[in-house]
Structure formats: C-alpha cells, structure tokens
Amino acid sequence: MSEATTFVNPLKTGPTIVVAAVGEAEGARGAAAALACAGTDLDRATLFVDVGGRAPRPALLASAAAQELEQRLAAHLPAAKVAARGQVCQLAVPADAEGVESAVAAVSVAREIAVVVHVPPQLLQVALDSALRPSGVLLRVELAEDRPLLALVARDLLQRGLAFAVLKRRLNWVAERRALFGALPAGSQGALPLRLVRRLGIPG
Secondary structure (H helix, E strand, C coil), rough: CCCCCCCCCCCCCCCCCEEEECCCCCCCCHHHHHHHHHCCCCCEEEEEECCCCCCCCCCECCCCHHHHHHHHHHCCCCCCCEEEEEEEEEEEEEECCCHHHHHHHHHHCCCCEEEEEEEHHHHHHHHHCCCCCCCHHHHHHHCHHHHHHHHHHHHHHHHHHHHHHEECCCCCCCHHHHHCCCCCCCCCCCCCCHHHHCCCCCCC
C-alpha cells in the first residue's frame, strides 16, 4: 500500500490585512497586534509588520512556530528588525515607501501564514497600491470626528473590492500590551470581536 503524498502549492498565500488609523484616531498599532494574535494557535504563528514601529525585543516566551518564522525571516532578510514574541513574529520597518517594500518581501517569505501590516495613515494609499495586495483592511476611527473622512476611505476600499472592518473604540491598555507581547488569543477578555476577525478572513 503506497503512502499518500501531499503537495504544497508554493503560490498559496494567507490573508494579508492592512491596519491604519483614520484621521487622528489612536490605537491602530494595538489593534493590528491584536488582529495578529487572533490568527494564532499552538502550531500556527502570524506575522505582524509594524511600518514605522520600534525594533521589537525578543520575548522570554515565544512559541516554536513564531521562532521558526523569525529564523526564516532573518535568513531571507538579514537586515530585518524581527523578533518572536508570544505566538506572533514581529517585524519593524521604516515609515516610508521602502518600508512598505520591505513588508512586501516579508510577506513573500511568510507565504501561507496570515500577515497583519500596520501603517501610518499617510502610507495607507501606498500600501494599497503596492505589491502587498492586501485581502482586507481594518480601520481604527473615531466616528464623531472623522465620519466624512471614513466615508471617503470606505468608498475607495469598496471600489478596490477589498473586505474592510471598522474599529470604533480603542482597545484598553491591558489588551494592547498583551497583544504587543503576542499573548492575546481570540475570544479572550479585551480582544477584538470575533465577528470582526472573521470578516477580515483571519483564521481563528
């Protein structure tokens, strides 16, 4: 009896979600980290790319999957500022067009893994037009101040055929800290609503 053979499609990619604030809303970075956490489990890491973020420090606790992804990124992108933190692998790149291109390179290394890319508001259009080819967008917005601006952004996303979700309230401080440590599982207290995570196609 012959053994079954499994073929892996090298072109298959996981979801790539871009996260940005609209206007002056705060908390987009924490929301991006929380979204990355939502896509993990014991055997699956996610990649969190922070465009304009500080170089991440290695955490005392990191899953084997996150460490393996860190090693892959370090091997392919020797200059990368990357570290495994909890169940997430975090990568920091400059807040410019070159940083977005570095994010593109990281996505190609991650392949089938879900990737969350946080970008400053001024780089949202750059990211959308880049080779990232995002599958969805999460917007952090304060509706009372920026509803008209949100309408413009939403119209552009709809024209692009992208799934998008809106986070109307910033996550609390504890949840953001846990997310940035790669330790905020989906469904835990303070995490992103599961309906929002599912809307963006993140496996939970």
